[in-house]
Amino acid sequence: MSQLRRPDECGVPEATQFMHPVLKKNYGQWAYHDRPRPGVLRHVSNSGEQVFTVKAGTQRQMDVYTIRNLCDIADQFCDGYIRFTIRSAVEFMTPDEAKVQPLIDALEKAGYPVGGTGNSVGFISHTQGWLHCDIPGTDASGVVKSLMDELSEEFRNEEMPNRVKITTSCCQINCGGQGDIAINIQHTKPPVINHDLVAGVCERPAVIARCPVAAIRPALVNGKPTLEVDEKKCVCCGACYPPCPPMQINDPQNSKIAIWVGGKHSSTRSKPMFHKLVAAGIPNNAPRWPEAAEIVKSILGAYKKDARAWERMGEWIERIGWPRFFELTGLPFTKYHVDSWRGGRSNLNQSAHLHF
Ligand code: SF4
Numbered sequence: 001m002s003q004l005r006r007p008d009e010c011g012v013p014e015a016t017q018f019m020h021p022v023l024k025k026n027y028g029q030w031a032y033h034d035r036p037r038p039g040v041l042r043h044v045s046n047s048g049e050q051v052f053t054v055k056a057g058t059q060r061q062m063d064v065y066t067i068r069n070l071c072d073i074a075d076q077f078c079d080g081y082i083r084f085t086i087r088s089a090v091e092f093m094t095p096d097e098a099k100v101q102p103l104i105d106a107l108e109k110a111g112y113p114v115g116g117t118g119n120s121v122g123f124i125s126h127t128q129g130w131l132h133c134d135i136p137g138t139d140a141s142g143v144v145k146s147l148m149d150e151l152s153e154e155f156r157n158e159e160m161p162n163r164v165k166i167t168t169s170c171c172q173i174n175c176g177g178q179g180d181i182a183i184n185i186q187h188t189k190p191p192v193i194n195h196d197l198v199a200g201v202c203e204r205p206a207v208i209a210r211c212p213v214a215a216i217r218p219a220l221v222n223g224k225p226t227l228e229v230d231e232k233k234c235v236c237c238g239a240c241y242p243p244c245p246p247m248q249i250n251d252p253q254n255s256k257i258a259i260w261v262g263g264k265h266s267s268t269r270s271k272p273m274f275h276k277l278v279a280a281g282i283p284n285n286a287p288r289w290p291e292a293a294e295i296v297k298s299i300l301g302a303y304k305k306d307a308r309a310w311e312r313m314g315e316w317i318e319r320i321g322w323p324r325f326f327e328l329t330g331l332p333f334t335k336y337h338v339d340s341w342r343g344g345r346s347n348l349n350q351s352a353h354l355h356f
Pocket residue numbers: 127128129133134135136137140169170171172173174175176
C-alpha cells in the first residue's frame with residue numbers, strides 16, 4: 001500500500017501541538033486571570049503557574065516579512081510561540097514576568113501597538129476583500145488600517161464603557177457581521193448589464209432565483225438571450241453580481257459606505273441584537289476614508305462620554321433612545337433611516353422555515 005501522504009481536507013490542525021508548554025500543561029486548569037496593564041493578560045493555574053499574554057495590533061493584511069519579524073520577536077521573548085487572533089491581532093505568551101516589559105518595548109519599537117484587552121476598541125474585523133474575493137465594492141482591509149491609525153489610542157487604553165467590536169464588510173450581502181459599529185458598502189444604483197456576456201457566463205435561472213425582490217427576468221437583446229432588471233423593484237443589494245459578473249453593480253460614484261450601530265452576537269448581559277443604520281451615502285473615499293472615520297469617531301466619543309459602565313453600544317442606545325443618540329452624535333436623521341418598503345415583511349427572507 002502506498003505510503004504517500006493523503007491530502008488532508010478535514011479542517012484546521014489540532015491546536016494543542018502549537019500551544020506554549022505552560023498552556024498545554026495547565027489546559028482546563030486555570031484558576032483565574034487578570035489584566036496587569038492594558039494589552040497584557042495574566043492567567044494563573046490551580047497549581048500556581050502563570051503565563052503572561054501580550055497582545056499587539058498588526059497592519060491586518062500581512063506580508064511574509066512582517067510575519068518573519070513577528071516570529072523573530074516570538075523567538076527572542078516567547079520560546080518561539082505566537083498566535084494570531086480571529087481579528088488578526090497577534091498574541092505572545094511567556095511564563096517569565098521579567099520578559100513582559102522588554103517584549104512590549106520590542107513590539108512598540110517595531111511599530112506594533114500593544115493593547116486591545118479589556119474595555120478598549122478591539123482590533124477591527126474585516127471581510128476578505130479584494131485580495132481573496134471577486135465581488136468587493138471597497139477595500140475593507142484599507143478601511144480597517146486607516147481607522148485603526150485614527151483609533152490606536154483607544155486600542156492601547158482601556159477607557160471605553162465596555163468592549164467595542166467594529167466590523168467592516170466590502171459587499172452588502174455576504175461576510176459582514178453584527179458589530180457595535182459596522183462599516184459596510186452600500187450600493188445605490190441597480191446593476192449595469194453587459195448583455196453580450198450574460199448568456200456565455202451566467203446561469204440565468206439561478207440569477208433570477210437569487211434576487212430577493214424578484215426584479216430580474218429573462219430578456220432578448222440583439223438576438224441574444226440575456227437578463228433585465230426592473231429598476232423600480234431593485235433594492236441595489238448586489239446579490240445578482242456574484243453569480244453573474246456581467247451584472248456589474250460596483251461603481252466609483254454610486255457605491256457608498258453606510259454605518260450601522262448597536263449589533264451584538266453575544267448573550268452576555270442582554271440578548272444578541274441586530275445593528276441599525278445610522279449614516280448612509282458616505283463617500284467610498286480610498287485610501288483613508290476620512291468621512292467614514294469622522295463619523296465613527298463621533299459615535300465612539302458620544303458612547304465613551306455618555307454610556308454607563310459595562311453598557312455595550314446597543315444597550316446604551318436602547319437606554320437613551322434613538323432621538324437622543326442622533327442628538328449626542330450630531331448625525332442627521334434622514335429619510336434613508338426609515339424602512340418604508342411595504343413588501344419587506346412578507347417577501348424578504350426573514351423566516352426560520354427551511355426550503356428544500
Ligand atoms: S464581504 Fe462580500 S466582497 Fe467582501 S469578502 Fe465577503 S463576499 Fe467578498
